[in-house]
Amino acid sequence: MDKQQQILEKAVELFGEKGYENTSIQEIADEIGIAKGSIYSYFQSKEDLLISIYEHYQQLVFERAFVVSLNRSIPVKQRLMKQFEVQFEGIAEYKFFMKMQMRGDGPKHSEKLKQFEYRMRGRFFTWLDANIIELFGPDITPYKWDLFWMVQSIYTSYMKLFVSDHITIQAKDLATHLVTQLQHLGESYLHGESKPLLKDEEMASFAVKMDKQGAFVSFEKREQAWKNIYETIQLCNTIQENRRQELIDCVDRISIEVNKQQPEQIILKGLFSILKSEPFLMEPVEQLEAILFTE
Structure with a gap:
């Protein structure tokens, strides 16, 4: 370490x-x-250290979902469920951090913390936007802000229960429940059963674009490295389909292991060795390895 x-x-x-x-x-x-x-x-100050902690652990949770989103072999609805599931698994693993964040630990009236919350909201909404459009199609666009707000509320409320020491909820069950409710809400809008309350012009201050660079973590660089390796595997036409799936499973396993609180280095070494055994993967694998283990 x-x-x-x-x-x-x-x-x-x-x-x-x-x-x-x-x-x-x-x-x-x-x-x-x-x-x-x-x-x-x-870190220049204790405040910077705290924000770095928040960014670091939020990135570990978001990155799990991002890697799942790259696996286009999974149907849209099931892929969204899996993205929520791995987020909740990350939240469970980093429960100590999530409790600290929900308590609002940090200096009062901190402009830096406000900016952090602004960036994280942007990441969540941008991620959700892409998934909602993919799930329902472009006709859902006029209703997206209402769906954002309701999903965020459900997500946040259940997360508080999820990290409590008194209630046991499985990550998979919670993910299935959340996406099922999202689907019901979206379909009710598309069937004309309800009208949108929130409009683009009213929600302009919440329309935060995906942050490419946090105060301490380069989100874009890490995620581009994951994307490069997935695309290289998916576009290769010289391997059998069963081998392609083995390599994708290997990348998935790396994404899970590397984002654990205490990754097993021997497991990671073995997984990277499997990927490097394919010459066409050498460059993107080495790029990913360098980013994961030097930041």
């Missing part, structure tokens, strides 16, 4: 135990066994 990752994980642990306000940079440094100044070489 590199130094920056050590700092992130120890900060999450201490913020979770003591709260953001009651944890100092000195305490984080002492716990890791490094000088206080070493942390400032990565």
Whole structure:
């Protein structure tokens, strides 16, 4: 584990135990066994460290869904269910972080935190927009803001229950339930049973485009690397279909393992070796490997 990752994980642990306000940079440094100044070489302030934590774990959750979205062999509805499912699995794995975020840990009235929330809302809505259009077709466009708002509300409400210690909900069941409700809502609009309440001009301030670069994480670079490897496999015409599926399954397995809280390096090494055994994959695989293990 590199130094920056050590700092992130120890900060999450201490913020979770003591709260953001009651944890100092000195305490984080002492716990890791490094000088206080070493942390400032990565993060200019405690606030920057917190935002980096939020971005890092949000990216791990979003990236799981993004990789699933690349597998076009899965039917649209089932692919959307799977995207929600892997998000909820990520939320369950990083429950400590999600609780910290939902508590609103951080400096009060922080402009940087507002910008972070703005970027994350943009990522969620942009992702949902593409999936809603694919699920229902372009006729759903006039109703998309109402669907965004209702799905976000359902998602957020259930997420609070999902990370609680008192209620047990399976990620797959929750994903199926959410997409089923989305489908009912969308079909009711398309059948003329309801009219849209929210219009583009009224929702202009919420129309945030997908963020390409976070404050600390390059979303676009990572996601382009995943896209390149999927497209290379899918477009190759010199391999058998069963081998193509094996390679896609291998990439899927890497995306799951690398986004775990504690990835098994020996498993990742073996999976990357399988991909590198195909000469046509060498370049995109090495690009992906470099991005995943140097950021």
